Amino acid sequence: MAKTGRATGGGAPRRAGSMKPDELAHAAIMAALCAATAIIAVVVPFAAGLSVLGTVPMGLLAYRHRFRVLVAATVAGGTIAFLIAGFGGLMTVVNCAYIGGLVGIVKRRGRGLPTITVSAVVAGAAFGVVGVGFLLAFSRIRDLIFASVTANMNGIAAVLDRISGMERAAQQLRDGFGTVLSYWPVLIIGSSILSIGSVTLIGWWALSRVLSRLSGVPDVHKLDSDGSTEPVGPVPAEFRDVRFRYDGAAQDALGPVSLTIGEGEHVAVTGPNGSGKTTLMLVLSGREPTAGRVERPGAVGLGKVGGTAVVMQHPESQVLGSRVADDVVFGLPPGTQTDVDRLLAEVGLDGLAERDTGNLSGGELQRLAVAAALARQPTLLIADEVTSMVDQQGREGLIEVLSGLTKNHRMSLVHITHYNDEAASADRVIDLTGNGGSADNVEMVSTSSPPDATSPQTRRGGSPLLELTGVGHEYGLGTPWASTALRNVDLVVNEGDGVLIHGLNGSGKSTLAWIMAGLLTPTTGTCLLDGKPVTEQVGAVAISFQAARLQLMRGRVDMEIASAAGLDYYDHSQIVAALAMVGLDPAIGLRRIDQLSGGQMRRVVLAGLLARKPRVLILDEPLAGLDAASQRGLLGLLSSLRRDAGLTVVVISHDFSGLEELCPRTLHLLDGGVMATPTTAGGVG
Known part of the structure; x- marks a missing residue:
């Protein structure tokens, strides 16, 4: 985190001192995730099995941070779950914290199955002893529980009596259960060890695999927390x-x-x-x-x-x-x-x-x-x-x-x-070009004046492909914090067209991009692709997100491109061709995603999208994070694809330098609405 640094990865938590801001932030986030999972597991019918997902955030906390961070998250998450879902929600959070915390701590200390087994037996025995003590102290509750369990056993025996040949088994169940119940402290401790032990071992089996996989994904760009006690002096x-x-x-x-x-x-x-x-x-x-x-x-x-x-x-x-x-x-x-x-x-x-x-x-x-x-x-x-x-x-x-x-x-x-x-x-x-130096880079990006807006309804090239009529969108509709992002947007994008949607931050550009890709349903108006709602054709319109890292789902570049484009992973020629299309060396295909720069990540996303051959390609801030040479190469590629292959391109950007060839048409957004089209002849081009 930019202000306070970030906690170091698994195995190096702080050992002393009060909780630091980064620890508080991690505890708050993980507590919210665990509480949300617990609430869903309790409130939604037949969803109790989802509670196992709550062990993941708690396991990560225990694996990467001190025990007190896990305790803070448990208290916060348990409080939220109790207020919304009652005692069941609270106990679900506690159980998730126990299993996740135990697995995380054992994994962090480099121990294995024997340690977790012994820990599970000890924990089960401890819970059993607590249960026995509780029932000894509250005899009326004990009698009520025993009467209920006895009634259940008698009911099962009555069912067996009605089955031919099972009469003797029914009588043995009645007699045997009465004998077992006389040794109820042993029964409770034994059942506690069995239940808690089995749940812990299942959690170990599942969660340890998750933690092992996450530990193999290096957070290469993290800022290491400075635990030095020497006087601060970063410069010279x-x-x-x-x-x-x-x-x-x-x-x-x-x-x-x-x-x-x-x-x-x-x-x-x-x-x-x-x-x-x-x-x-x-x-x-x-x-x-x-x-x-x-x-x-x-x-x-x-x-x-x-x-x-x-x-x-x-x-x-x-x-x-x-x-x-x-x-x-x-x-x-x-x-x-x-x-x-x-x-x-x-x-x-x-x-x-x-x-x-x-x-x-x-x-x-x-x-x-x-x-x-x-x-x-x-x-x-x-x-x-x-x-x-x-x-x-x-x-x-x-x-x-x-x-x-x-x-x-x-x-x-x-x-x-x-x-x-x-x-x-x-x-x-x-x-830093080459091995470093001190010369200025004359190839850096320059600025230019924005192009004039053209008519949103101007039709060029092929037939209409994307048609937006009266599109508006309001976030938080019907709530006190509702905010309007778009209002009354009309736009026709023709096949083979190139459209630049330009505007300041907060003008509604990204919201419009998500609507055009079918990922967001407009509050008012319609967005059609080939005459049908684009929300019913998700995938036909490809979109490159503003934050490229959020769009990369695989661990390695070649796997990401094959997955995004639907290519045969073993046909490396297709992956090499996709990389070459965006100016990336084939050797980068074997690199991990987290080892790439921001600009390289953006190009990997584009490689996967272009290899899919989409009907429409929407690029949300495609030039952000790219150096000048990469920008020129990418714009040249997209311009040739639009000109020669008929690719339809919509660019969402606050930057406009060099976009004239790729996007002959421009739509200006201001506060969610389309700015008036100039009336001069030069305004339509």
């Missing part, structure tokens, strides 16, 4: 022949790199996708290099006051508070004095302290992330492609904020970017 930082290679990778992701980040310096880091920009950020923020050394005067201090702060490119992943003011101070040590209003004014959010963070635009969220970083008074601030997901207006505002940080604060700024105008505002530029 001097890299001496630093290399970094991710586990299981065939080649270095970074290096060799030799550079220095000085005190109070504003440094821009550029380079193509895969050149190691994000890896450099990880090493700067505390990840140990695999070769070479990094010299600093003190500890990195990730997330600590006076240490290192990181702002990343996806702003929604960094916001934890429900109010703007709460998010600025989230995770700060108790008693820290922070002038929230001054920080918000500095980043351009003056007067928004009481705003709900859910109502902020992408640019505003990124400004908030910068304010939260500044609240820690960092000596080193790292901004990793913070403008790639915001519109032009938001980008300009962010750059203005970033450019003044080293002048207004005693801090160093490392800004990782693809844009030449952003790099030009730095004191120095480090280009």
